[in-house]
Amino acid sequence: MKRAAQATETPQVGRSVPRLEAAQKVTGRADYVHNLRLPGMLYGKVFRASVAHGRIRGIDTSAAQAVGGVYRVVTAAEIRAIVPEPYHGPAFHDQPILAIDKVRHIGEPVAVVLAADPHVAEEAAALVVADYEELPAVFDEVEAVDSPAIVHEALKPAGTFPDLKHLKGRTNTNVALDFHLRRGDAERVLAAADHVFEHTFRTQQVMHTPLEPLVSVAEPREGSLTIHTASQSPSFVRIELARLLGWPENRIRVRTPFVGGGFGAKLYIKLEALVAVLALLTRRPVKVALTMEEQFFTITKHAATFKIRSGVAQDGRITARQCEVWWNGGAYADIGPRVTQKSGFTACGPYDIEHVAIDSYALYTNLPPAGALRGFGIPQLVWAYESHTDLIARALGMDPIAFRRKNILREGRQQATGTPMQDAAIDKVLERLAVLLDWEQPFERGSGPLRRGRGVAIGFKACISPTTSVAMVNLTADGSCIVYCGTVDMGQGSDTALAQIAGEVLNLPTESISVVHSDTDVTPYDMATLGSRSLFHMGNAVRLAAEDARAKFRALAAEVGLEDAEGPIVDVFRRKYGMQAGNVIGTASYVPSYTPPDYATGLTPNATPFWMVGGTGVEVEVDTETGHVRIARLVNVADVGTPINPKIVATQLSGAAIMQLGFTMFERMEFDAAGQLRNASLAEYKIPGMLDLPAEMTSEAVVAEQRTGPFGAKGVGESGTFGVSPAIANAIEDAVGVRLTSLPLTAEAVYRALCAARGEPLGDDR
């Protein structure tokens, strides 16, 4: 690249550049779909199911329709006039835009009232009446395996996935997907093992709770539709709406400005198909904005049950492990089958185990749907295998870190799938935790009612594969640069990091680069912003696109005889076009190599483009009189490769850990026996606030490099969640000798366990 006036010798990557959009955010001027109002716009308010499982006998909309100011009330019948098969989903086409024939969970959308005044729509929606023939319902993921209550009459896998084809048309089952991995002969080795340990762990259903609740707006034009949506996957929205409507992709435009938090809630189709059909039916712009309460009925995180069994040799080596995991997917599959498989294959943990058997099941139940939430199932798995690991070490009288040191997967060794570990600093993360915790030093254990303990846990995750990102880098005639990419900045700082990558290649200051947000008419395809994939995949695409722009610019400079000139970039364009005009556009796509797992064994030599590693160490203080647990210290260490922006990386790590602290200590969706959620509001569903922070907190990335990543970097959005829950449970046992096997670790749960341990169980625990 030529030395332009504004160019810089300073490296752009590795620098803690403040977020490019920082001023917009602190002044309240950042653009969210939440803010969007269009002329003539109607507001849609959803009428929701009041039974967990029922056949719809009839829907009476007359009272709602009679409310002054109501424009129209819409049910599935009207939708089918324009979309005959209105079922969507990323893995299974099982979710209707509005309920058809049956409702499958309380809170499922049944009808929508449209009005120019949202208060009118809300008032009228309360007047819709539906009549149901109630059906038996199932809520527990393990019971769902054999339950006579069947949530879906037949499985409807999306046609595009070869590995789901065998499920098509399967009836009389709630098992949406079963994934199996067999490496060696775990059964035989367990039978002969020196020690065998078996435990069962459970996690609860929780919700993402983005503070910008789900919101979409559809804007109809003649023969086309523009969807403005708070979405993590604009390209998916375009393709799925095109499929539903039978339109070519270019008639649907999906735009996403900044997103007020996502965490996996805003993926695939949520409100987009609904606003699209409403706009087509009314020929008016339509906005549907959920309340915080409605979000709880829309998308959640899987509750899970995990049975884990390990054989351990006399010397402390784990020789075999069996894992059975049941994922509570709720009423619609969403991305649950992919969680089951693509996270399932790491269920045996970051350990070097010769004989492994994994069975992982995605279950339908009559609860609100579950999808991806910051970790794609990994935090549920780590909760189980790291609690189990700690229990084994204790039973063998071994130090928990020494036990892990003996068993962890080291560079080059094969993970359970047979994929060799590369650029996965599991050992470094473990050792750094030990140092930060002063693990070898004596530990003050407290006295009287306050007892102190400490614990560690480490987890790992394979990035979902294969996925594609495409990017464009535009070098304008004055030498300024615009990056076009479909990655959605929902707070993770992708605009800034991707600008740093382009700036590094083009030798331009990051602050001078602008990033165009997702607009599927403008920005090229991107699979989605999920699973910590963007910095790696889009980062590589932007790097390659910037290199392409650089090469094209050099060719242009050579063409006009300025290849060796030191002047500003604009000279080259002036020489070529006779004035400040033209531009150079670099493009690139990035898709890593991948080998799908063998269907029968789950084995593959190439399961993932990169591994994420995260570990947590905690010190807790337990009040034995109340069960209250105070987190005195929380230490997070991760392998993030080489950070592009160290400050944003540290914030991502600590933010993820604090979020997981909520899922660990108090967040829980509570259902009554009828499947009705009892705490669908922030008044009753508490998320972490300032006063829930650990007294002391450290987040750190180990020195590492992801050689295939852009400038050595890889994803970081989820790694801070992995170890938090089991590290705290391990520390509680270390402090007071009781083991909790279900989340959350409330004071009540600790107190009950303490009472039971001293032989005085509370009445309802007897």
Place this chain on the structure above:
Amino acid sequence: MSATPRTIRFRLNGQPVTAQVAPHENLIEVLQARFGLYGARESCGQGLCGCCTVIVDARAVSGCLFLAAFADGAEVATVEHAEGEAALDAVQEAFIEAGAFQCGFCTPGFVLMTRQLLAENPDPDDDEIRHYLSGNLCRCAAYPEIIDAVRLAASKNRRQS
């Protein structure tokens, strides 16, 4: 929804304004729909998250629970206020320098509460910061950075005065 709208007059970010408001409309709806101010935003709808923070007569209120009609005659300020020529005040600068946000949806509420905290207590310790800001939620959990930002803003203010 047949309730009769009434006209209210108040000062908004220093300027006298009037608005037709229905009895059920809250302050956020009026700020957004009539004045195009989106910095205060409704999230939980229960006054528990702080995203809708607005300053009414020099006191922070939850705009989602504050009926617009009660703003009649009041002095109302939003995060958009105090954007003078310099654009950013010490609190906003400190939030940027400390990297005290991720998605930014809750940030205006934190900025307003921090201004109010520092007006009452120019040199708060960490415990005072945590308690004062405990009514504002950040799901991205940039809390450690927010605490840093408040301390930084306090020191910026001290340097200026």
